[in-house]
Amino acid sequence: MWHQLICLFAVAVGGGLGGLVRWGSMYVLQNLGFSEMVALMAINIAGCFFIGIAFLWLECSLRRDGSSRLSQISVTAKLINRDWWPKGDPTLPLALSTRLEMMYRVLAALLITGFCGGLTTFSTYSLLTARFASNHDWSSWGIHLLGTAVLGYLAVWLGMLCARPFVLR
Amino acid sequence: MTESETIIFVILGGALGSVARYLTQALFSQQRKIPGWVVIGGVNFAGCLLIGLLTGSLEELPHMNGDVGALSGGTILWVSFCGGLTTFSTFSLDNFLLMHHHRGQFALNFFGSLVGGWGMVLIGLLVAQEIF
Numbered sequence: 602m603w604h605q606l607i608c609l610f611a612v613a614v615g616g617g618l619g620g621l622v623r624w625g626s627m628y629v630l631q632n633l634g635f636s637e638m639v640a641l642m643a644i645n646i647a648g649c650f651f652i653g654i655a656f657l658w659l660e661c662s663l664r665r666d667g668s669s670r671l672s673q674i675s676v677t678a679k680l681i682n683r684d685w686w687p688k689g690d691p692t693l694p695l696a697l698s699t700r701l702e703m704m705y706r707v708l709a710a711l712l713i714t715g716f717c718g719g720l721t722t723f724s725t726y727s728l729l730t731a732r733f734a735s736n737h738d739w740s741s742w743g744i745h746l747l748g749t750a751v752l753g754y755l756a757v758w759l760g761m762l763c764a765r766p767f768v769l770r
Numbered sequence: 771m772t773e774s775e776t777i778i779f780v781i782l783g784g785a786l787g788s789v790a791r792y793l794t795q796a797l798f799s800q801q802r803k804i805p806g807w808v809v810i811g812g813v814n815f816a817g818c819l820l821i822g823l824l825t826g827s828l829e830e831l832p833h834m835n836g837d838v839g840a841l842s843g844g845t846i847l848w849v850s851f852c853g854g855l856t857t858f859s860t861f862s863l864d865n866f867l868l869m870h871h872h873r874g875q876f877a878l879n880f881f882g883s884l885v886g887g888w889g890m891v892l893i894g895l896l897v898a899q900e901i902f
Contacts, residue, residue, distance in 0.1 A: 613785040620784020652859035723814040723856035724821040727887035753862035
């Protein structure tokens, strides 16, 4: 019960902070002369980069019982023998495993669900999609709609690559 | 709206939106075993509908350029609630994970969310213009 309340609090803190950083970044980037589209794109892609870092770091550092979703990905099969990769460890004591799981939940709530979720937005993204379409600005529409999605995907991958050296063993 | 009032509304909206997303995820994904990407897609659609309703009810489209002097506290709260509720990062992470598991579900999530979110904004705009 306490544990769930701590997670909920962590989400609220992370979400509030993420929302504030997004609002502040939009202000700063647009004052520097970037368009609303470019500013939003930069923030969403940065959030995807952060979630890649946070996800790989948390999964590999704290899911040491081999239950990580990453270990089931076939494309990473060639990485599975690297020393930083989480492996199923049957000798891991239950108490340690439970403690790691609780740490994982709280940190994931704070960093992934809270901060990254609050920082990035799908609603303003879709609103801009609709606005470009209603203005018949199809080049901006395409760059915005597909560019953000494709670069966001690549940013997740890049974030995971960058997080590798920092995984705790 | 003074600057500090704006900051409080932004933080409050982001926190409430994120908590709403977290609770929805806990209810549908963890308890009812609906796949996480479906739940996030649904939450994102809901946020798009909400921002469409807001935009349709205003005289002028709200630009999030920080020039919020003209915006009311309720508008700022609503926009930042939608921003906190919806997420692009988890959407991209889900795409990444699905790409390596289920190509079909990846395509559905990727294109479905892009087109669906756009559609939900349009529905929100139309409904708001009917009401207001």
